[in-house]
Amino acid sequence: MSRPATLGCILAGGRSRRMGVDKAGLALGGRALVAHVAARLRPQCDALVIAGPPGAPALAASGLVVADDALPGGLGPLVGVLTAVRRAGGRFPFVVTAPVDTPFLPPDLVARLHAARGDAAIVTAASGARVHHVVALWSTALADDLERALARDGVRRVEAFVERHRAVSAWWATPAGDPFDNVNTPADLARAEARLAAG
Numbered sequence: 399m400s401r402p403a404t405l406g407c408i409l410a411g412g413r414s415r416r417m418g419v420d421k422a423g424l425a426l427g428g429r430a431l432v433a434h435v436a437a438r439l440r441p442q443c444d445a446l447v448i449a450g451p452p453g454a455p456a457l458a459a460s461g462l463v464v465a466d467d468a469l470p471g472g473l474g475p476l477v478g479v480l481t482a483v484r485r486a487g488g489r490f491p492f493v494v495t496a497p498v499d500t501p502f503l504p505p506d507l508v509a510r511l512h513a514a515r516g517d518a519a520i521v522t523a524a525s526g527a528r529v530h531h532v533v534a535l536w537s538t539a540l541a542d543d544l545e546r547a548l549a550r551d552g553v554r555r556v557e558a559f560v561e562r563h564r565a566v567s568a569w570w571a572t573p574a575g576d577p578f579d580n581v582n583t584p585a586d587l588a589r590a591e592a593r594l595a596a597g
């Protein structure tokens with residue numbers, strides 16, 4: 399791969415309040431949601447892990463390494479990003495994250511995030527008029543500042559942390575459907591089923 403070594407991380411630590419059940423194991427087209435996201439990310443990354451509770455059945459069944467939160471307390475997706483950059487250690491200078499409920503991730507996600515990077519520490523994915531701060535490329539040099547932001551400064555929103563650093567966005571068109579559509583509710587799942595069936 400002609401870009402810096404990149405660890406992919408599926409963020410699966412959410413509580414799925416709007417869905418009412420663990421989203422990672424939801425069946426979409428006969429496969430668990432986490433399997434769809436893994437199939438999209440795995441070919442684009444040098445390695446792939448999941449940030450989430452290791453005891454969750456769907457995550458354990460994925461066959462991937464499952465890394466528990468780097469900080470306790472259920473602090474939200476930003477702690478999943480910290481988990482990923484800590485897991486990268488010295489092996490990977492960059493991490494790409496995506497939530498477990500985004501089954502239509504584009505096949506050029508990692509390549510285009512890197513292409514847009516320049517000297518930015520963070521590159522977010524964007525589509526339509528929306529920036530998707532959780533689908534992003536992160537320099538692992540951010541690890542210490544991210545831990546301080548969470549543990550000392552009380553930062554919880556991914557967007558708030560992104561605003562502390564030089565960040566850019568890579569944009570995708572949506573004529574065939576938004577590649578970053580997520581599955582938050584039963585209605586979203588029904589739409590995803592229809593989209594998958596339509597090819």
